[in-house]
Amino acid sequence: MSSLFRGYQPESFFDEVFAGPGATRPHYGAMLGNIGSLSPDDYSALQRTVDAAFLRQGVTFTVYGDDKGTERIFPFDLMPRIIPQREWEMVEAGLIQRITALNLFLNDIYHGQKIIADGVVPADLVLSASHYRPEFRGIKVPHGIYIHICGTDLVRDGKGDYYVLEDNGRCPSGASYMLENRNAMKRAFPGLLHSLPVRPVDEYGTMLRETLAHLAPPTVIDPVIVVLTPGIYNSAYFEHCYLAKQMGVPIVEGRDLIMRNDRVFMRTTKGLEQVHVIYRRIDDDFLDPQVFRKDSLLGVPGIINAYRKGHVALANSIGTGVADDKAVYALVPKMIKYYLDQDPILPNVTTYLGVDPKECDYILNNLEQLVVKAVNESGGYGMLMGPSSTAKERADFAERIKANPRNYIAQPVLQLSRHPVFVDDHFEGRHIDLRPYVLYGDRVRVVPGGLTRVALKKGSLVVNSSQGGGSKDTWVLWEDRPDMPAATPPAA
């Protein structure tokens, strides 16, 4: 290895690359033998080239509530994160189990509510979730699937064990960065990926398309699929375009769609064309002003009627946010036990619920040691990092928790695993997480890879892109490189 790693200290954290000072983990060997042998000058030149490429290609995202310019590139760190096959198999099985249970849960909640009637989960927590949509009870959705696209956030603790941090079952974003990161690697190191047993991620577009096509009304042979975006001001607009391009389908805004006879049509240069499946990247609230928020200009009035009648399919379905609620998250292990009679393969992080008076007291008395999160926020907004907070911030949060305990949960601060990240001219350890993408169509598939997010600020545990996070390419390895890709496991 070159001087790139001189002075690198894994410290007391679980380091993805180093088992101890100077001792690399075996699955990193081949990659380090190649990339790791570059001189610091060459390496930093490559990193700069890649950064420039991201900017040129407009691989950006938007930060809300920031008045200095809005679009930013998503900082990319060249050194890939590598997951060995054995570990990945466990992660994959755990994700499949989880999305299966979440879908059974949603189907139950919007129909018979057996899980509540059987006393397994509290009515209180589920029915009071702000994304629970009682208006939607009793409506049949295609194949009974609610979450078709899920981006589950995983972290590893100080011992290297995987935990689920949260499920994103509404409109998870980031898949485009996963794909673009891989492309950047291929450009920076031509031929390298080919020579190593790295599983490809580029099928994501095809898999997403297949997943969506599976939802089309059964009588349609060649369904018309579109991506519905709120428009150019949305933080993930780049991704909406990118995924539409990957799938080879049109991207539309609400005003491009019109309703005729409870069917959805797209305005095209050749007249109206019926749409069968909509990959919507608009929140429930804004989707149909006739049913939800009246002041929404982003949605399509009448679209819910078309969905209810089965003339059009929506992915993800309506009301999946109830499973995204961070307090409902705490119940997922119980759902897995109840619906599948299995133990969770991927455990949850210990979670204290504000709604439980005893746990709420615990939260209020231990704010300094906990991460407090608002149950419906994402992107690292509405969060208190106990150990790095000021007394005033804690007092503020305590007031907010007391005023609305249902709206908050707390978790112990996990010492997230770290990965070397290139800083100026050398490597330093930074905390990371992993967001793999799970697709539920005719079966459940997990893309072998995902988005590894990096907390770029030294010591920071917040990896969200909107809070100054960056990302890495994520390599999942074949143990022995097979000639043919192995069959993916069927849905549970």
Next chain:
Amino acid sequence: MNYRITHRTTYAYSAPVGISHHAARLRPLETVTQKCLDFRLNFDPQPDLLTLHADAYGNEVASFSIQRRHSRFEIISSSLVSVIAASRPEAPKTPPWEEVAELFRDPVAAEFLDPCEFVFRSPLLVHEPPLRAFALPSFTKGRPLLLAVADLCSRIHREFTFDPKATNISTPLTEVLENKRGVCQDFAHLAIATMRSMRLPARYVSGYLRTRPPAGKPRLVGVDASHAWVSCYVPGYGWTDFDPTNNCFTTEDHITVAHGRDFSDVSPVRGIITGGGKHTVGVGVDVEPVDG
């Protein structure tokens, strides 16, 4: 008692509307005390598309679109409804309100899951501390549920002034509570949110009142338009309706059209238009008793 009801909603637009989508909840419900013998919707202009479905609360929704230019629009619902007065449990014999609230704490029994949907906040009604403070004088320790409800109902009636100019559809409840003025919708919302702050289920009822009172009785408040009142859940008995605007439990003068968590679930006609400029809405309701 049988009623012939005509409910006319007229929109006039200052500029033509290219396309409009509406959802109407106008058909009177079928309940144990009410039968809808006849129901018709008339439109002008005629919609190009009309479909019916039942929503999650059992209300019939007519969704329709007019896909041609128009500068006015009228929808008239005509129904013939037969109502008998609901029997009511004797208020002093209803269980203490705390016992009822306890039924909706976890674990909630399967039979109470349906009413349990109405314990939590809803699109227009969030839990606010002042509501609980307003509730407390009525919900004294050990008071039978319906006595507490009757007290709440009479306090709203006594302390609040019916004033159609004071509020509009989007006036927040805290403002109603502060100014002590509003209309039937505000009073219904206030009663619902108050009950929910005590963890009791309560739902919103939209409907009508008979226009002309029987000889010798006073004319009720809220005629000539849609009316709104509240339904509370009495275990072992079911939903029981009361009308805070008129300080009474409902009688055969109240005709139920729809149930929901709050007004947003049951608004009689809601719509989305493209174009239209400024618009004005006119509503007229006529409820005539007929020989049954």
